[in-house]
Amino acid sequence: MNRVVESRLRRRHRRERTFRGLCVASVLVAALFLLVILGSLFRQGASAFTQTRISLPVPAMLPAGDLPDSGAMDYDAAVLDALAALLAIDPDRAERRELRQLVSIDAAFVLRDYVESSPGRVVSDASVRVPASAKVDMAIKGEFDRTAASDRRPLSDLQIDWIDRLVELGAIERTFNTALFTNGDSREPELAGIRAALMGSVLMLLITLAVAFPIGVAAAVYLEEFAPRRAWIRLLELSINNLAAVPSIVFGLLGLVVLIDWLGMPRSAPLVGGLVLALLTLPVIVISSRSAIRAVPTSIREASLGLGASRMQVVSHHVLPQAMPAIVTGTIIGLSRAFGETAPLLMIGMVAFIVDVPSGVTDPATALPVQIYLWADSPERAFAERTSAAILVLLGFLLSMNLLAAAIRRKVEK
Amino acid sequence: MRTPSKANDVAADAGGGPEFPVGDPSAPDPCIQIRDLNAWYGDIHALCDVGFEIGHGEVLALIGPSGCGKTTLLRCLNRLNDAVEDARVTGEVTLDGQNIYSGSVDPVALRARVGMVFQKPNPFPKSIYDNVAYGARIHGLASDRAELDEIVHTSLERVGLLKEVRARLDEPGTDLSGGQQQRLCIARTIAVDPEVILMDEPCSALDPIATAKIEDLIDELSAEYVIVIVTHSMQQAARVSNRVAYMNQGQLVEVGETDRIFTNPLHKLTEDYITGRIG
Numbered sequence: 249m250n251r252v253v254e255s256r257l258r259r260r261h262r263r264e265r266t267f268r269g270l271c272v273a274s275v276l277v278a279a280l281f282l283l284v285i286l287g288s289l290f291r292q293g294a295s296a297f298t299q300t301r302i303s304l305p306v307p308a309m310l311p312a313g314d315l316p317d318s319g320a321m322d323y324d325a326a327v328l329d330a331l332a333a334l335l336a337i338d339p340d341r342a343e344r345r346e347l348r349q350l351v352s353i354d355a356a357f358v359l360r361d362y363v364e365s366s367p368g369r370v371v372s373d374a375s376v377r378v379p380a381s382a383k384v385d386m387a388i389k390g391e392f393d394r395t396a397a398s399d400r401r402p403l404s405d406l407q408i409d410w411i412d413r414l415v416e417l418g419a420i421e422r423t424f425n426t427a428l429f430t431n432g433d434s435r436e437p438e439l440a441g442i443r444a445a446l447m448g449s450v451l452m453l454l455i456t457l458a459v460a461f462p463i464g465v466a467a468a469v470y471l472e473e474f475a476p477r478r479a480w481i482r483l484l485e486l487s488i489n490n491l492a493a494v495p496s497i498v499f500g501l502l503g504l505v506v507l508i509d510w511l512g513m514p515r516s517a518p519l520v521g522g523l524v525l526a527l528l529t530l531p532v533i534v535i536s537s538r539s540a541i542r543a544v545p546t547s548i549r550e551a552s553l554g555l556g557a558s559r560m561q562v563v564s565h566h567v568l569p570q571a572m573p574a575i576v577t578g579t580i581i582g583l584s585r586a587f588g589e590t591a592p593l594l595m596i597g598m599v600a601f602i603v604d605v606p607s608g609v610t611d612p613a614t615a616l617p618v619q620i621y622l623w624a625d626s627p628e629r630a631f632a633e634r635t636s637a638a639i640l641v642l643l644g645f646l647l648s649m650n651l652l653a654a655a656i657r658r659k660v661e662k
Numbered sequence: 663m664r665t666p667s668k669a670n671d672v673a674a675d676a677g678g679g680p681e682f683p684v685g686d687p688s689a690p691d692p693c694i695q696i697r698d699l700n701a702w703y704g705d706i707h708a709l710c711d712v713g714f715e716i717g718h719g720e721v722l723a724l725i726g727p728s729g730c731g732k733t734t735l736l737r738c739l740n741r742l743n744d745a746v747e748d749a750r751v752t753g754e755v756t757l758d759g760q761n762i763y764s765g766s767v768d769p770v771a772l773r774a775r776v777g778m779v780f781q782k783p784n785p786f787p788k789s790i791y792d793n794v795a796y797g798a799r800i801h802g803l804a805s806d807r808a809e810l811d812e813i814v815h816t817s818l819e820r821v822g823l824l825k826e827v828r829a830r831l832d833e834p835g836t837d838l839s840g841g842q843q844q845r846l847c848i849a850r851t852i853a854v855d856p857e858v859i860l861m862d863e864p865c866s867a868l869d870p871i872a873t874a875k876i877e878d879l880i881d882e883l884s885a886e887y888v889i890v891i892v893t894h895s896m897q898q899a900a901r902v903s904n905r906v907a908y909m910n911q912g913q914l915v916e917v918g919e920t921d922r923i924f925t926n927p928l929h930k931l932t933e934d935y936i937t938g939r940i941g
């Protein structure tokens with residue numbers, strides 16, 4: 249081989265190796281970032297998926313024999329009596345107050361539910377597992393320093409002593425934290441859950457999908473297949489492309505002014521949130537659908553036209569089916585972005601403290617990212633782990649959306 | 663690629679339309695009559711004052727060097743250039759006496775009467791069956807599944823493809839070989855049962871055996887259909903056509919009986935081309 253060519257070849261190979269190395273390094277850095285983020289989220293959030301419970305013996309709480317009318321019972325007192333009996337203490341008023349801090353305010357309701365659902369008589373060895381308070385939960389999960397000075401930790405010496413006794417007695421259990429998924433927001437961390445927020449997000453996403461997908465695809469079809477090349481069409485295309493880059497909070501302002509102030513739609517409602525997110529997603533769907541439609545070869549259109557198909561048939565029989573996988577991908581990307589949006593929702597009042605799970609699109613609701621923002625803002629230690637857990641749920645939701653997209657794509661491609 | 667100025671120059675050199683085409687542009691029983699046909703793509707003047715007739719029962723071979731406007735002429739006959747953004751067509755094309763460029767003609771209906779086989783095979787990314795059935799379906803040619811099956815089978819049979827694909831009618835048409843795809847496209851076109859079939863180099867991707875089959879098919883089809891076929895093979899033109907039209911740089915140079923063109927070309931350009939001195 250020619251000498252010049254040979255030496256150049258060696259240099260080219262060397263360059264190629266360097267280039268490959270740089271690419272691999274970039275991938276590794278990206279993977280490292282991802283690992284760090286996920287790792288810290290898991291470290292902080294994993295504990296939120298379990299909840300500490302105290303199992304209380306039923307006979308200590310309730311009189312033997314026939315249960316009294318459930319309306320007449322003082323369940324709060326019954327829970328404290330049972331705790332005292334379990335710890336074998338006879339608390340005075342101040343001690344009772346401290347004792348009360350060990351269990352969640354929900355404990356009384358759990359007991360009431362048990363009584364109301366049990367068939368009238370108490371089984372002698374039954375026990376009821378009531379949720380512990382967030383402070384106890386944190387102590388059990390080892391989230392704070394027991395050796396700190398007593399005024400710098402949330403539990404007193406006496407309370408810590410009691411907790412240790414309960415652990416010895418085997419009355420403390422850690423169970424799966426169903427409340428996180430079945431409850432709405434709450435002032436009490438141990439009762440706070442993401443159900444309301446998740447429901448709000450899902451309702452909004454459905455509205456976004458229902459509004460943005462058909463409009464976006466139809467607009468893309470018109471612009472690609474039918475629109476004449478006129479100046480105003482160019483202008484329209486340009487503004488749609490620009491819209492994709494507009495900061496999302498601007499869409500929130502638009503929603504506030506147009507939807508809420510002018511059209512009188514309710515504040516904090518998934519309807520308004522969904523419409524705002526639809527506006528936000530629309531340019532993404534239009535742009536990705538247009539490039540998907542453009543990628544369908546002209547020869548297919550001409551084959552179909554040549555057989556006597558009308559332009560609408562060309563679009564619906566050939567162009568759209570072939571472009572659909574890419575359109576679906578673009579739509580899911582747009583929806584994922586919408587799912588994670590917070591700023592525009594703050595503008596339309598979806599930042600409110602919502603306890604109830606919304607049952608319709610006009611009920612007040614919040615969204616998962618907003619819930620994360622709210623919890624991240626709370627001073628309680630127990631909300632910190634719930635923040636991370638909620639982020640993990642959000643990521644899981646996004647992941648499943650993407651998997652769904654992949655599945656749809658594969659199905660449509662066939 | 664020809665620049666617009668050059669295309670215009672040639673037109674100017676030749677002194678405009680009147681003396682073109684030489685030969686015999688009229689047909690005794692005309693099906694398609696083309697008058698003063700001009701086509702542009704933006705500034706490119708792709709067809710220049712083309713005028714001639716294509717008779718019933720005729721196979722016309724369109725020959726000429728690459729880029730001379732053969733495909734463009736075909737696309738003017740089924741108004742496919744309507745769909746090209748910057749294409750412009752002037753002049754008149756009549757199909758059985760009716761101007762297809764008049765406002766009252768629906769290009770969709772026209773294309774069902776004037777079928778086209780493209781230069782590059784372009785099967786739909788659907789099953790072989792659906793490819794052939796597509797035209798019949800959109801025009802409602804079959805009233806039930808059995809009739810549709812019949813149309814699909816005879817169409818595939820006529821292009822000699824049925825034997826090869828009988829067992830795989832449900833597989834995508836795009837999985838076939840290039841030559842099979844081209845025959846599939848022909849089958850797809852004849853399944854609509856048009857009056858005129860435009861074929862743009864239908865055999866360019868085919869082996870000699872498949873080519874022979876297509877030529878036999880053209881012979882057979884010529885009994886029912888008017889066929890306009892673009893080809894780069896003089897032998898093929900001589901074998902399948904009754905008349906030949908020779909084009910050069912957007913102009914129709916010469917039209918005439920196939921035998922006459924190949925034995926006694928009137929124009930110098932035609933002679934140069936068929937004897938292989940240009941093109």
Ligand SMILES: Nc1ncnc2c1ncn2[C@@H]1O[C@H](COP(=O)(O)OP(=O)(O)OP(=O)(O)O)[C@@H](O)[C@H]1O
Pocket residue numbers: 663664703704706708726727728729730731732733734735746781
């Ligand atoms: N869609 C188009 N846009 C712009 N110019 C075009 C287009 N199609 C064809 N042309 C031009 O028009 C002229 C004629 O092209 P045409 O395709 O009709 O040639 P052809 O005779 O079919 O050539 P070939 O034998 O190579 O297929 C060429 O100069 C070509 O560059």
Ligand SMILES: [Mg+2]
Pocket residue numbers: 732733734781862
């Ligand atoms: Mg061509």
